[in-house]
Amino acid sequence: xxxxxxxxxxxxxxxxxxxxxxxxxxxxxxxxxxxxxxxxxxxxxxxxxxxxxxxxxxxxxxxxxxxxxxxxxxxxxxxxxxxxxxxxxxxxxxxxxxxxxxxxxxxxxxxxxxxxxxxxxxxxxxxxxxxxxxxxxxxxxxxxxxxxxxxxxxxxxxxxxxxxxxxxxxxxxxxxxxxxxxxxxxxxxxxxxxxxxxxxxxxxxxxxxxxxxxxxxxxxxxxxxxxxxxxxxxxxxxxxxxxxxxxxxxxxxxxxxxxxxxxxxxxxxxxxx
Numbered sequence: 001x002x003x004x005x006x007x008x009x010x011x012x013x014x015x016x017x018x019x020x021x022x023x024x025x026x027x028x029x030x031x032x033x034x035x036x037x038x039x040x041x042x043x044x045x046x047x048x049x050x051x052x053x054x055x056x057x058x059x060x061x062x063x064x065x066x067x068x069x070x071x072x073x074x075x076x077x078x079x080x081x082x083x084x085x086x087x088x089x090x091x092x093x094x095x096x097x098x099x100x101x102x103x104x105x106x107x108x109x110x111x112x113x114x115x116x117x118x119x120x121x122x123x124x125x126x127x128x129x130x131x132x133x134x135x136x137x138x139x140x141x142x143x144x145x146x147x148x149x150x151x152x153x154x155x156x157x158x159x160x161x162x163x164x165x166x167x168x169x170x171x172x173x174x175x176x177x178x179x180x181x182x183x184x185x186x187x188x189x190x191x192x193x194x195x196x197x198x199x200x201x202x203x204x205x206x207x208x209x210x211x212x213x214x215x216x217x218x219x220x221x222x223x224x225x226x227x228x229x230x231x232x233x234x235x236x237x238x239x240x241x242x243x244x245x246x247x248x249x250x251x252x253x254x255x256x257x258x259x260x261x262x263x264x265x266x267x268x269x270x271x272x273x
Contacts, residue, residue: 019050019058023090024067026251029097033057033072039244063248066255076166077125077206084210094217094254096142098247101201102226104193110232111239113155113246114198115146115221116162119205124166126209136208141269142219149249155242160198164205172200221246
């Protein structure tokens with residue numbers, strides 16, 4: 001944590017605080033609470049960080065003049081569901097998950113950014129809200145902003161469908177304790193690759209489904225830490241920071257697009273606006 005973040009966090013960071021009374025419109029949603037301080041460190045001077053109950057964290061500030069927030073979601077759909085309810089209740093309407101992921105594609109490297117535009121719903125939460133056929137499709141404006149952000153920052157990125165699982169082990173085709181691996185998963189990994197799926201992660205589908213259900217914008221990007229084809233695993237802090245910066249840059253871009261829509265009297269952004 002930099003001196004800037006340490007100073008701004010020190011005077012307000014206490015367990016069991018509720019964070020700010022209102023959230024910014026655009027909020028980043030990292031899973032890891034430690035990533036919140038890293039995000040705030042990339043923003044303009046004066047960003048504030050709160051430590052919440054159960055070691056969760058949130059932050060609020062500006063990035064290049066655009067209002068921005070961050071709330072940690074923890075692991076999986078049920079935890080993300082709780083945080084989403086909180087930030088929507090505080091006024092947020094645009095959510096961007098910024099996380100880590102494992103790729104199942106040979107042409108995607110550890111350290112690359114994956115921008116998921118849709119999700120296979122194996123998250124175990126969204127099915128309790130909507131029927132199986134309901135799509136987990138991310139907002140096109142957020143996806144486009146993340147693409148533009150990665151282009152602006154010179155990051156290597158890929159766009160496509162992800163698979164959200166409510167399990168880190170067998171759900172993602174990994175053997176569990178004592179090598180347990182249910183036979184009904186035989187062939188799942190090969191099928192997903194044949195279907196063009198890029199990656200496994202654990203929160204996207206739940207957040208995407210609920211945001212679409214509630215009429216909010218959602219998108220996500222995640223840095224690849226696991227290459228499932230080669231077995232490589234590398235949680236590079238600098239690569240995670242790059243993903244965080246892509247999220248912040250996307251918020252700046254979306255803020256500009258929203259201003260352009262308002263000025264033109266349009267509901268949706270389009271490239272020639």
